[in-house]
Amino acid sequence: MQHPHLASLFPADFLWGVSTSAYQIEGAVHEDGRGASIWDQFAATPGKVHQGQTGAVACDHYHRMPEDVALMASLGLKAYRFSIAWPRIQPEGTGAANSLGLDFYDRLVDALLAHDIVPLATLYHWDLPLALHQQGGWLNRATANHFAEYAEIVGRRLGDRVPWWLTLNEPWCAAFLGYGNGLHAPGMHNTQAAFVAGHHLLLAHGHAMQRLRATVRADAQLGIALNLNPAYPHDNSPETLRAVQEVDRFNNGWFLDPIFRGHYPEQLSADFKVAPPPILDGDMELISTPIDYLGVNYYSRSLIPLHQGTSPVGTSSATVVSDQDGHFTEMGWEIYPPGLTDLMVQLDRDYRPRKIVITENGAAFPDEWDGGDRVDDPRRSDYLAAHIQAMATALVQGVPLAGYFAWALMDNFEWAEGFSKRFGLVYVDFPTQRRIIKASGRWYAAFIQQQRAGH
Ligand code: IFM
Numbered sequence: 192m193q194h195p196h197l198a199s200l201f202p203a204d205f206l207w208g209v210s211t212s213a214y215q216i217e218g219a220v221h222e223d224g225r226g227a228s229i230w231d232q233f234a235a236t237p238g239k240v241h242q243g244q245t246g247a248v249a250c251d252h253y254h255r256m257p258e259d260v261a262l263m264a265s266l267g268l269k270a271y272r273f274s275i276a277w278p279r280i281q282p283e284g285t286g287a288a289n290s291l292g293l294d295f296y297d298r299l300v301d302a303l304l305a306h307d308i309v310p311l312a313t314l315y316h317w318d319l320p321l322a323l324h325q326q327g328g329w330l331n332r333a334t335a336n337h338f339a340e341y342a343e344i345v346g347r348r349l350g351d352r353v354p355w356w357l358t359l360n361e362p363w364c365a366a367f368l369g370y371g372n373g374l375h376a377p378g379m380h381n382t383q384a385a386f387v388a389g390h391h392l393l394l395a396h397g398h399a400m401q402r403l404r405a406t407v408r409a410d411a412q413l414g415i416a417l418n419l420n421p422a423y424p425h426d427n428s429p430e431t432l433r434a435v436q437e438v439d440r441f442n443n444g445w446f447l448d449p450i451f452r453g454h455y456p457e458q459l460s461a462d463f464k465v466a467p468p469p470i471l472d473g474d475m476e477l478i479s480t481p482i483d484y485l486g487v488n489y490y491s492r493s494l495i496p497l498h499q500g501t502s503p504v505g506t507s508s509a510t511v512v513s514d515q516d517g518h519f520t521e522m523g524w525e526i527y528p529p530g531l532t533d534l535m536v537q538l539d540r541d542y543r544p545r546k547i548v549i550t551e552n553g554a555a556f557p558d559e560w561d562g563g564d565r566v567d568d569p570r571r572s573d574y575l576a577a578h579i580q581a582m583a584t585a586l587v588q589g590v591p592l593a594g595y596f597a598w599a600l601m602d603n604f605e606w607a608e609g610f611s612k613r614f615g616l617v618y619v620d621f622p623t624q625r626r627i628i629k630a631s632g633r634w635y636a637a638f639i640q641q642q643r644a645g646h
Pocket of ligand 1: 215361488598605
């Protein structure tokens with residue numbers, strides 16, 4: 192084990208886990224009364240997903256859940272982050288709960304607890320019920336009210352046993368990729384719409400915070416997971432430094448400011464060149480309902496080139512240049528562990544979250560399986576080790592870090608990239624659904640084991 196000292200830097204109760212989300216792993220899209228989601232429709236639309244792939248089967252986790260939980264236990268994981276599919280719970284997004292859908296998550300939670308694995312549940316990881324989309328989706332304020340009912344249903348059923356909750360996963364992606372540039376479901380291309388959707392997602396978060404608080408165990412920790420992406424200047428010209436601030440508002444402030452400060456960044460709608468979001472009385476108070484912890488999904492940074500008189504916002508590929516000496520994952524994302532330390536320190540200084548949990552961090556590489564029981568992925572182990580080290584550096588500077596969840600437990604449906612990008616610590620041979628623990632999975636298991644042994 193290469194990092195004995197590193198493991199000892201973390202407190203005994205630090206949560207070491209892995210993450211997944213419902214549509215990316217479950218499959219079984221027509222089973223037990225599940226309704227359709229915007230991702231079923233989007234993936235079925237030609238040209239939207241790599242090779243027309245869909246999540247219809249994915250990792251078949253819906254049927255293989257007990258063995259997947261046993262696999263996690265064999266890795267010695269302390270925690271598991273999963274998401275609940277809203278269309279399994281309310282097939283049309285409103286009305287009575289589908290008990291078969293709730294039963295699945297009930298069994299999952301019990302299986303985790305039976306193996307001493309702490310469950311962390313995300314209410315929304317992008318699979319909006321299609322019926323709600325047909326009524327306007329996140330452009331319709333009523334969707335936030337429907338989300339409140341859904342949160343209450345789930346809170347009542349699982350809230351006695353699930354100690355960690357996230358309302359939304361990455362609302363930036365749901366709003367901007369879904370409504371702004373159309374790379375994700377529902378595939379709309381309209382910057383103003385992204386801004387409106389973002390506001391309604393935040394309202395849904397605020398409602399869900401309150402409904403969960405009223406229904407789940409008193410010691411439960413409630414939060415939201417944001418994908419945050421620190422921006423760095425490529426040169427020191429005033430134009431570039433201004434562009435860095437603009438990108439930072441777009442990437443980070445758009446969701447951080449309303450949640451922690453109760454208002455949007457002042458310049459945001461000007462940056463977008465759109466009207467301000469549709470804020471009604473009481474919205475910002477609801478959105479800034481105090482959270483117990485901030486979930487941070489960190490993968491990379493943005494390196495901002497010179498923007499002469501043009502706005503970098505909304506043209507994400509044009510906002511980033513490559514560091515020629517950089518290393519990149521198969522997603523084309525630069526591997527930049529110091530960005531995680533910087534981000535943690537800045538968040539702590541600027542927003543003072545009570546706790547931070549890294550709810551996602553990981554890398555896609557073109558892993559190869561030899562048909563036996565080995566998949567060698569040294570770059571992924573290095574990626575994890577470097578980011579865990581970066582977290583330790585933040586921890587010793589006083590950042591209140593409470594957990595780390597590697598993305599992902601296993602290879603899965605990577606949205607518009609289909610199955611072409613493998614993020615798992617466990618390899619999935621999709622034709623046979625065989626799972627093979629990668630070398631990085633073994634590395635992570637050994638690291639956790641060592642951390643346990645040190646306390
Ligand atoms: O697979 C996604 C996940 O659903 C959300 N965060 C980023 C991951 C990798 O792209």
